[in-house]
Amino acid sequence: MTPLRRQIRSAARAYRAVRYPGDLAAEVLPAAPSASSGATGPRTFYGLFPLITAAAALILIAIVLRPTGPSQKPSITRTNGDNARNVATFVHLNPTTVPVPTVHVPSLPRRVPDPLPQEIDVDGYRMRYDDLAGQVAPIAPRLRHLTVPKISDLPDKGFDWLQKVWTADEAA
Amino acid sequence: MDDATVLAARLGDRSAQARLVRWLQDPWYRMALSLLGDVERAREATQETAVRFLRQLPGFRGESKVRTWSLGIAINVAREMRRSPKLGGGQELDELTAFVSLKGKADQPSPEAAAELAEQRDRLRAVLADLPERQREAVILRYLEELSVEDTAAAMNCAPGTVKATVHQALRALRQRLAVLV
Numbered sequence: 001m002t003p004l005r006r007q008i009r010s011a012a013r014a015y016r017a018v019r020y021p022g023d024l025a026a027e028v029l030p031a032a033p034s035a036s037s038g039a040t041g042p043r044t045f046y047g048l049f050p051l052i053t054a055a056a057a058l059i060l061i062a063i064v065l066r067p068t069g070p071s072q073k074p075s076i077t078r079t080n081g082d083n084a085r086n087v088a089t090f091v092h093l094n095p096t097t098v099p100v101p102t103v104h105v106p107s108l109p110r111r112v113p114d115p116l117p118q119e120i121d122v123d124g125y126r127m128r129y130d131d132l133a134g135q136v137a138p139i140a141p142r143l144r145h146l147t148v149p150k151i152s153d154l155p156d157k158g159f160d161w162l163q164k165v166w167t168a169d170e171a172a
Numbered sequence: 173m174d175d176a177t178v179l180a181a182r183l184g185d186r187s188a189q190a191r192l193v194r195w196l197q198d199p200w201y202r203m204a205l206s207l208l209g210d211v212e213r214a215r216e217a218t219q220e221t222a223v224r225f226l227r228q229l230p231g232f233r234g235e236s237k238v239r240t241w242s243l244g245i246a247i248n249v250a251r252e253m254r255r256s257p258k259l260g261g262g263q264e265l266d267e268l269t270a271f272v273s274l275k276g277k278a279d280q281p282s283p284e285a286a287a288e289l290a291e292q293r294d295r296l297r298a299v300l301a302d303l304p305e306r307q308r309e310a311v312i313l314r315y316l317e318e319l320s321v322e323d324t325a326a327a328m329n330c331a332p333g334t335v336k337a338t339v340h341q342a343l344r345a346l347r348q349r350l351a352v353l354v
Contacts, residue, residue, distance in 0.1 A: 004347050007296045008315045015202055015316040020218060021211075024197035025190035028222040 178238050182230050189229070193222050196239060199317060200246045206312050207250040217253050221246045236326040240319065243327040247309055254305075299349040307342035314339050 173195050180188035197218060204217035225242050232241060300308060306328070313324040314335070324339075325332040 004343070004350055007350070008311075011296050012316045012318065015206065015312075018198070018202045018205060020197040020201035021215065023194065024200075024218060024222050025193040028193065028219060028226065029186060029190050 173238060178232075178234075182232060184230075189226060192229075192238070193225070196225070196242050197222070199239065199243060203243060203246045203312065203317070204250050206316070207247070207309070208253060213253060217246070217249050220253075221249045224249065237323060240323040240326045243313065243317065243319075244329055247327060251305070296346075296350075299346050302349065303342055303345060307338055307345065310335055310338040311342045311346075 173192060177188045177191055181192050200221045201214055201218045204221070205211065205214035208214050208217060221242070224245050228245070232238065300311065303311070309328060310324060313319045313327055314321070319327065321332045321335050325335045328335065
């Protein structure tokens with residue numbers, strides 16, 4: 001071993017023997033537990049005691065001041081054999097009315113309203129409306145025979161006879 | 173020191189922080205004492221190191237050992253104290269005086285061996301005091317704290333190659349000066 005290495009090793013031993021004079025953790029961490037005291041349970045409990053007390057008081061106040069009202073739950077009654085179907089009295093087994101949806105279909109008025117609203121220029125529409133029957137007449141079927149053939153005649157006469165009747169063929 | 177304690181300390185557990193500080197207080201103090209050469213200033217630097225260590229601990233990423241990382245903080249504190257007049261810098265320093273003058277507890281050699289050992293320590297103390305700051309730090313970390321090259325580099329915040337070169341230069345200087353003294 002060289003003299004340098006021997007001296008360094010000797011210095012290292014002396015170096016490692018040096019200790020900090022005191023408890024540094026206690027100096028820089030005032031609240032830190034000392035090295036000898038390991039149990040922190042009671043200290044923690046006493047530190048949390050006010051918090052636990054406050055929480056319990058809040059729960060108690062909430063229970064006392066809780067609003068009370070009629071129960072919204074349906075009443076269920078137990079029945080004997082005579083009225084066994086009425087197990088739940090809140091259910092209407094035989095309703096008196098049944099809601100049926102109704103549809104209101106818009107339709108043309110039977111007459112032109114009189115007086116007409118002033119803001120609507122209806123002269124042209126009035127004429128068309130009054131002449132509505134005349135416009136429909138050309139496309140309406142021309143029914144000459146007002147009597148309707150009986151159903152009992154249909155098997156004997158056939159389709160040709162029926163067509164002649166409806167098309168006003170006098171020969172029929 | 174186990175990882176669980178380090179993690180708990182990072183998360184703010186006072187008990188874990190106290191265990192860490194008690195585990196590291198001696199290396200911090202030795203480092204400060206060897207770089208500052210004064211017991212009171214070394215104690216002050218150690219306290220400052222502990223304060224900074226606890227402040228920076230939540231940001232510790234575990235990229236190096238916590239001991240190595242904290243020694244880097246101790247080195248920075250010692251450097252600042254040496255350079256800042258407010259912190260007592262500018263004084264004539266006699267590095268390694270304090271620790272080599274303290275008797276080690278590990279062995280109690282014979283009077284002759286103890287005298288020779290003390291003489292070697294005095295010589296080493298004298299030559300170490302003449303080294304540049306970076307070489308002195310490298311020698312202390314590498315040979316007195318017995319850190320690896322990588323840990324020394326992490327503590328000095330430099331590359332491992334820089335540590336090797338710095339230590340090599342320091343040892344060459346020490347050999348030359350010890351040869352002159354011998």
